[in-house]
Amino acid sequence: MLEKNNYDSLNKEEKLIYLAGVFEGEGSFGFWGKLNKKRRYFKAQVEMTDEDIILRFSNYFKVGFITENKIRLKRKKSWTWRVSGEKAIRVVLHLLPYLGIRRKEKFEQCYQFYKQLPHLPKYFSTQSIKQSQIKTLLQN
Numbered sequence: 001m002l003e004k005n006n007y008d009s010l011n012k013e014e015k016l017i018y019l020a021g022v023f024e025g026e027g028s029f030g031f032w033g034k035l036n037k038k039r040r041y042f043k044a045q046v047e048m049t050d051e052d053i054i055l056r057f058s059n060y061f062k063v064g065f066i067t068e069n070k071i072r073l074k075r076k077k078s079w080t081w082r083v084s085g086e087k088a089i090r091v092v093l094h095l096l097p098y099l100g101i102r103r104k105e106k107f108e109q110c111y112q113f114y115k116q117l118p119h120l121p122k123y124f125s126t127q128s129i130k131q132s133q134i135k136t137l138l139q140n
Helices: 004-008 012-026 051-061 086-098 101-115 124-128 131-139
Strands: 027-032 041-048 065-069 078-084
Touching: 012 027, 012 041, 012 051, 012 086, 027 101, 041 051, 041 086, 051 065, 051 078, 078 086, 086 101
Parallel strands: none
Antiparallel strands: 027 041, 041 078, 065 078
16 A cells, blocks of 8 residues: 555556555445435445545545444444545546446446436536547547
């Protein structure tokens, strides 16, 4: 693991690559909310026992929030960084070039579902994230 001094000396792209590696191992994304309800939402999160690593996600992306999780039986205290909605889509898009094929395929499925949600802003598919960006990222 990188020491704080080493992480701080990385440039922006190197920090993103580092965070993508952590996300690949400790992160998750997908949909929450009941399937039959109108308000399903996309969420990305990372949970781990290293608070300083969780803080790096918040500091790098400038979105989401951190929660301290209760200590469970025979487990250490952990922290979770969460982001939801369009902000979560944008976070995963930034990480996507450095994630594995399985995660890229899962994101493509999630993105296709997300575009069809009834509460989606009308401008989403044209201005926020273009389909060509997704295809380019998935091909890399």
